[in-house]
Structures are given as structure tokens and as C-alpha cells.
Amino acid sequence: MRIGQLVTAVGVTGAMVMLSACSGSNAAEDGKTLTIVAWGGEDQKAHVRATAEAWAEENGITIKQDSPTDYAKLRAQVESGKVSWGAVEVEPNFAHTACDNGWAEKLDSSIDTSLLKDVEVTECAVPVLEYAFTIGYNTDTFAHDHPTTWAEFFDVEKFPGKRGFWKYATGAMFEAALLADGVKPEELYPLDIERAFEKLDTIKDQIVFYETGEQQQQLVSSGEAPLIQAWNGRIFSAAQAGQPVANEWNEHLVSYDQWIIPKGSAQAEVAQEWLAHYVKDLEGQAEYANATAYAPVSEGAMEFVDPEVAKELPTAPENAAKMSTVVDYAYWAEHYDEVSKRLSEWAAQ
Known part of the structure; x- marks a missing residue:
């Protein structure tokens, strides 16, 4: 789903927005950079703040953002061998297509998918959110x-x-x-x-x-x-x-969106590390849910969601039953x- 459309937000252009997660900024020189691509707007900014910035600072990684997700651009990057993106939010039907066509990296075994719903995981993708x-x-x-x-x-x-x-x-x-x-x-x-x-x-x-x-x-x-x-x-x-x-x-x-890593990305290793963190970051997922009313994807994250917001999420028990x-x-x-x-x-x- 085009999540940039989901919250009241001012759209952003496709220009790169750089958020330095390290005070010294030697991370970029060391190649420790992760470019996160999503649908843009305040939603994307909130998502990165909640789930990536603290992790990046702790691990000496520079976070960059680009938007919006563009399937043709992703494919062109992969086929030209010039991939500038690290982790990309996509709709699941495209995630399937990208995996089948070799446009996405396979998930690393370090990503604990047991925390996630089986239906929302493929060999190339993990869920971003649920709605x-x-x-x-x-x-x-x-x-x-x-x-x-x-x-x-x-x-x-x-x-x-x-x-x-x-x-x-x-x-x-x-x-x-x-x-x-x-x-x-x-x-x-x-x-x-x-x-x-x-x-x-x-x-x-x-x-x-x-x-x-x-x-x-x-x-x-x-x-x-x-x-x-x-x-x-x-x-x-x-x-x-x-x-x-x-x-x-x-x-x-x-429904849900998924993260994929473009095939051949020089950032693939750090992207795998972030996705391994992402699925375990229950409080970060909950913080994002509180800001948007879209549900966290990992079991246990609902414990940290504001009760007033939780009532309006598909993962709330009374809603899930329906x-x-x-x-x-x-x-x-x-x-x-x-x-x-x-x-x-x-x-x-």
C-alpha cells in the first residue's frame, strides 16, 4: 500500500533527505550507510525516527532517506548494477514479483521471522506494518x-x-x-x-x-x-x-506492506542487519503505530501500543476476531x- 497517502501529511519530493545518525559522520567514509526508501511524507519520517535512528547511532551507521518508492526505478537500478537503495518499502504483490525475477536479495538467516506471521513473510521480504x-x-x-x-x-x-x-x-x-x-x-x-x-x-x-x-x-x-x-x-x-x-x-x-533489499545493493549487509533489528524492535514498532494507527508486525509489540490506539488496529484481539x-x-x-x-x-x- 502507498503508505505515504495514509496519514495527514505533506508530500515530499523524490529528492534525497539525509539524516546523520552519527555525530562524527565517519560512518559514510567507512561505507556504513543505509538508504531507506518508502512512500514519503511525515509517515516515512516518523517510521525512520521510531525504528532506525537509535539503532543507527548505536552502530555507527548513517541513515539516508529517499522517496517515494518507485518500482521501475528499483528494477532499473538492479539491471544496471548501480543500486543506491538499501531497504525499500513495497506492496507485497511487487515483493513477490521482485523475488521471482531476481530483483531482490534473499533474507539472511539472522532475521528472526518466527516473530512474524507466516503469511506476511517470503524468502525475500518481511512485513513493514499491518492495516x-x-x-x-x-x-x-x-x-x-x-x-x-x-x-x-x-x-x-x-x-x-x-x-x-x-x-x-x-x-x-x-x-x-x-x-x-x-x-x-x-x-x-x-x-x-x-x-x-x-x-x-x-x-x-x-x-x-x-x-x-x-x-x-x-x-x-x-x-x-x-x-x-x-x-x-x-x-x-x-x-x-x-x-x-x-x-x-x-x-x-x-493487508500489509513489506521491506525488500534490491539485488546487488552495496548496502545489502547493513540492510540485513537493520531488518534483523526491525523485527525485534517491539517498542520502535509500537511508537510508529502510536503515530499512525497502523499495526506493528511482530508478536509482543502490541504491549507497548497506547490502549486508545490499540482499539483501532487490526491486531487488537477484538478486531482480529472479526x-x-x-x-x-x-x-x-x-x-x-x-x-x-x-x-x-x-x-x-
């Missing part, structure tokens, strides 16, 4: 009753109003449509895309697409689309700002291009 696609709703419009299932989300007679969806193939729109049409969560994959489009056709005239987190918030907060398939952190931050919105956690879909499924990004790695083309054509009709 949920929820039913977000306007609490003024639906003050007394709101949809609690995807079937009700699609019921425009009982719950009138526009519906907002992320205009992105891996944005869980198809999964939601199939759940609404009666497909059991454990039988979702491989997705029946034809059936999903047929279900989406039933409310097509009520669909409003968003492309950024800001648009998502504006749609549901204003009531223009009082129901929206939401990123849980966006709804939480809007509610914290006093907007009339809330998350419905029933039948939510879990999960429908985790998005299958191995499926999406195989089918992303064809479904994206079909979605663009359908939306334009």
Missing part, C-alpha cells in the same frame, strides 16, 4: 444503524448513499464484492473476477473512486460518500480530528496487470 480495509462510515448519516457486513455495504436500498472505493486492483474491492455476494472467506482465492464485476455492476452508479488518502477522508467526512471501503488508519485520524466517521471492523480484510481474510498477494502478483486493465476499462464505461 485493514474496513467499512468506513459517516456517523451523522448513519447515526442509528450502519452496514456491518459487505452484503449490507452493497445494499443501497437499506443504506442509501454513494460508496467509495480505492481505484486500485489490489485495493480489496473485488474481495469485498465477492464476500457481499456470498463467497466464504476461505474460498475467496483464486478470485472469481467475473462474478466480482457482476456484483459491482449492481451498485456501479453509486460508486465514487478515490486515489489518495486525503480524497478518501474528504468523501466520507463530508457525506459525499457516507460509506467507503477504508484504510483503518485514515478513518481513525479523521475521527481524532473531530470528523464524523468511524470504522466498522466486522469482515475487515487485512477478520474475514488476509489479502492473498501471491494471487495478485500473478493477476495484477490483467485485472488492472479490466478495472480501468470498466470504470471508464
Whole structure:
């Protein structure tokens, strides 16, 4: 997921932002530099502060940042043999593709993946954070009753109003449509895309697409689309700002981003060391969660999350019990291009 879009933040350019983690700055001369690449904005800065800066200072490493993540640029760096990035935040479907095509390094055995959920780990990637696609709703419009299932989300007679969806193939729109049409969560994959489009056709005239987190918030907060398939952190931050919105956690879909190391990076060794630290850094992950309302990925980190924030995370026990499924990004790695083309054509009709 493009996490730079997830919090209220000022976007940053792709220019390099250098944060020296060492007072003497001999680290760069020694080659101990790690360039962390993510989606940008205040979110990325908060993430680096929480999980990298203290570790870098302790180990004599200079941290640099670049943004946003760019898949074409990553591939070009690898294929030219001129890799300037160390650890890169990517969507899991790309992580699968990068690993399969030899664009990403294999994980070192020093990284303790036993702390992580198996479904969120591959031989080339570990998770960055966890989030949920929820039913977000306007609490003024639906003050007394709101949809609690995807079937009700699609019921425009009982719950009138526009519906907002992320205009992105891996944005869980198809999964939601199939759940609404009666497909059991454990039988979702491989997705029946034809059936999903047929279900989406039933409310097509009520669909409003968003492309950024800001648009998502504006749609549901204003009531223009009082129901929206939401990123849980966006709804939480809007509610914290006093907007009339809330998350419905029933039948939510879990998603996540991953870290990969570009193949051939001169920083690969230090990147492996940082990822080994990252998965063990429970307090750092919790600090980031407190700032963004996106969940830590390592078992035990929830102990350090503010209780008020924890209630709005997919890893909270009461929310986790309501999960429908985790998005299958191995499926999406195989089918992303064809479904994206079909979605663009359908939306334009």
C-alpha cells in the first residue's frame, strides 16, 4: 500500500533527505550507510525516527532517506548494477514479483521471522506494518444503524448513499464484492473476477473512486460518500480530528506492506542487519503505530501500543476476531496487470 497517502501529511519530493545518525559522520567514509526508501511524507519520517535512528547511532551507521518508492526505478537500478537503495518499502504483490525475477536479495538467516506471521513473510521480504480495509462510515448519516457486513455495504436500498472505493486492483474491492455476494472467506482465492464485476455492476452508479488518502477522508467526512471501503488508519485520524466517521471492523480484510533489499545493493549487509533489528524492535514498532494507527508486525509489540490506539488496529484481539481474510498477494502478483486493465476499462464505461 502507498503508505505515504495514509496519514495527514505533506508530500515530499523524490529528492534525497539525509539524516546523520552519527555525530562524527565517519560512518559514510567507512561505507556504513543505509538508504531507506518508502512512500514519503511525515509517515516515512516518523517510521525512520521510531525504528532506525537509535539503532543507527548505536552502530555507527548513517541513515539516508529517499522517496517515494518507485518500482521501475528499483528494477532499473538492479539491471544496471548501480543500486543506491538499501531497504525499500513495497506492496507485497511487487515483493513477490521482485523475488521471482531476481530483483531482490534473499533474507539472511539472522532475521528472526518466527516473530512474524507466516503469511506476511517470503524468502525475500518481511512485513513493514499491518492495516485493514474496513467499512468506513459517516456517523451523522448513519447515526442509528450502519452496514456491518459487505452484503449490507452493497445494499443501497437499506443504506442509501454513494460508496467509495480505492481505484486500485489490489485495493480489496473485488474481495469485498465477492464476500457481499456470498463467497466464504476461505474460498475467496483464486478470485472469481467475473462474478466480482457482476456484483459491482449492481451498485456501479453509486460508486465514487478515490486515489489518495486525503480524497478518501474528504468523501466520507463530508457525506459525499457516507460509506467507503477504508484504510483503518485514515478513518481513525479523521475521527481524532473531530470528523464524523468511524470504522466498522466486522469482515475487515487485512493487508500489509513489506521491506525488500534490491539485488546487488552495496548496502545489502547493513540492510540485513537493520531488518534483523526491525523485527525485534517491539517498542520502535509500537511508537510508529502510536503515530499512525497502523499495526506493528511482530508478536509482543502490541504491549507497548497506547490502549486508545490499540482499539483501532487490526491486531487488537477484538478486531482480529472479526477478520474475514488476509489479502492473498501471491494471487495478485500473478493477476495484477490483467485485472488492472479490466478495472480501468470498466470504470471508464
